[in-house]
Amino acid sequence: MTLPLRTLSNWSPEAVVFDCDGTLMDTERHWQDARNRAFREFGLLPPPGFADRAKGVHYVDCGRLMAEETNKPELAADLTTALLSHFMSLVAEDPLTMPGAGEMVRLLSGRLPLAVASNCPLEVVEESLGRAGLRRHFRHIVVPTGPPDKRGAGPGRDGERSQTVRPKPWPDVYATAARLCGVRPETALAVEDSLTGIESAWRAGLRTLGVGPLPDEADTGHADAWVAALDDPEVLDWVRNWRRPPSPGEEQDHQRHGPL
Structure with missing residues (x-):
């Protein structure tokens, strides 16, 4: 236990939103392999410590970062395309879930609304979860819908409201997932493996x-x-x-009759 669970032990969420890569699916190593293959494809060497800096970063930002850190900014688009292509091939060959992820999802399926909030393209998330037999458990999958702003820099915890769903660390994917699940953000739990994702969920509330x-x-x-x-x-x-959240009908009945 790295940060004691007791800080959450007396609380039950009304919905759970999972990250995909490294949380549900064991795909971080696929991203690492894909980055290495893309670097090699263009005769480049990965900069020291690049894997840590790239973890949880939207793949478009990652391709741009790969180009910047190898002093080849003109290759940003090509590296991004190669990165995604290599990753898709690796996922198709080897879809593995993270330890305990499948069990936790199945324990919650049907009890709470479940969603996925990911920086990956929708087809990657759908393919990964489908091959692992987990897709049917999730009501919603939320991914970025527009080009990311450089570095994901932005305003404070609540972020800005826009029609574009921006990638983590912006709050958009988690805020959207909570809304689609029909719950207030503060009543939902995010499950994440990266500080980028943790920041996104925290900023969404x-x-x-x-x-x-x-x-x-x-x-x-x-x-x-x-x-x-x-x-x-x-x-x-x-x-x-976890306590099962009341259905809307139960909630109205409780409000009508008051506590017993």
Whole structure:
């Protein structure tokens, strides 16, 4: 346990929004392999520490970063195209779920609204979850719908409202997912493996559970709790004990008659 779960232990969400890469699906290594293949395709060497800087970054931003850090800005579009092509091939060959991810999703399926908020293209998320047998459990999948702003820089926690769904660390994907699930952001839980995603969820107003190794062995960002893996018995026990949120009819009846 990296950041104690007790900070969330007395709270039950009304919806859960999962990141995909590195949270539900074991695809971070595919992105790493895809980056390396794209670098090699253009005769470039990965800069030291690039994998850490690229984690959780939208693939268009990643392609641009690959070009910038190798002093080949003119290759940004070509590197982006190559990166996505290599990644799609790797995912199709080897769709694996992260430890505990499938069990947690199946425990929640039908009990709470479930959604995915990802920086990946929609076809990548659909393909990954479909091959893993998890797609049917999610009501909504939210991905960026427009070109990312450079570095994802932006305003504070609430962000700006626009028709374009911007990539993490903007709050848009998580804010949209909570809205589609029919809940207020503060009643939803985000499950994330990167500080970029944690920031996105926090800015949208969701509570956050980080999972996996800490990016720099110390910084948990805005996470409410951080665990090594979703198959941690404490995590699964916590999930099993969540209260089921009342249906709209039950809620109205409670308001009409008052507490018993």
